[in-house]
Amino acid sequence: MTDDGASPRELLMEACRRNNTSLLEEVLADLAAAGGEKATEHVAKVLNEARDGIGNGLLHMAASNGSYEVLDVLLDQEGLEIDEFDRLEKDTPLHKAVRYVNSLSPNEWEAGHPIVDILVDAGCDPRIRNKAKLRPFDLVDPRNTELRKMLQQAEFTMMAGADIVQEDEEDGAAGSGSESD
The missing domain is CATH 1.25.40 (Serine Threonine Protein Phosphatase 5, Tetratricopeptide repeat)
Structure with missing residues (x-):
């Protein structure tokens, strides 16, 4: 080595x-x-x-x-x-992935989307802002609607995650309440 x-x-x-x-x-x-x-x-x-x-x-x-x-x-x-910052721009790896996709020609964007997707799936937080106060979503080329949707969905999932868990617990609690009667 x-x-x-x-x-x-x-x-x-x-x-x-x-x-x-x-x-x-x-x-x-x-x-x-x-x-x-x-x-x-x-x-x-x-x-x-x-x-x-x-x-x-x-x-x-x-x-x-x-x-x-x-x-x-x-x-x-x-x-x-997974959400560490770089020294210059305070970008996370997810910011860098979006910049990578933006560097591709529009007909190659779809091939770059898995880079963003794997980071999102691993739990990278799309709500984190860099030094310029920009989220990864804010960096996406406006013409890349698929990537914009992907990141919007990731943000929604992170924000709604606690609500979804809470709803499941409430449903479970309602069921167990009837058993205790």
């Missing part, structure tokens, strides 16, 4: 840039082995602290480069921070 002298952080960044899951899995295995009994915590610490020269974390790097397979592997890692 370190034949060229690259550090684990550098190798992780390269895996994110190039969507190289083989390299990523090799580095993760080496980190887990080096962590011993606390392998999970060690891996999470290295993943969460890995930054490039301008403050992008691994998820930022993978989202910015459309590295779907790497995102899939990273998001399976226990303890990974």
Whole structure:
């Protein structure tokens, strides 16, 4: 792994840039082995602290480069921070994913949507605002109606999540109330 002298952080960044899951899995295995009994915590610490020269974390790097397979592997890692901010714009990985989709030509947008979708499915919060007070939704090209709908639905789901759970509990409570009579 370190034949060229690259550090684990550098190798992780390269895996994110190039969507190289083989390299990523090799580095993760080496980190887990080096962590011993606390392998999970060690891996999470290295993943969460890995930054490039301008403050992008691994998820930022993978989202910015459309590295779907790497995102899939990273998001399976226990303890990974999914809503971290980059240093410059205070963007989350979801902001970076939207910027990535915007960088594609309109006929390629649909191919970029899974990058946003995997982050939303992993629990990234679409309501978080960056330094410019913009949510990921605010960054979407207005012509990309499908991505706008996807992010609106994600925001609604997060906001309504507590209400939906509460309704389920209320329904359950009404049923158990009749049993106690």
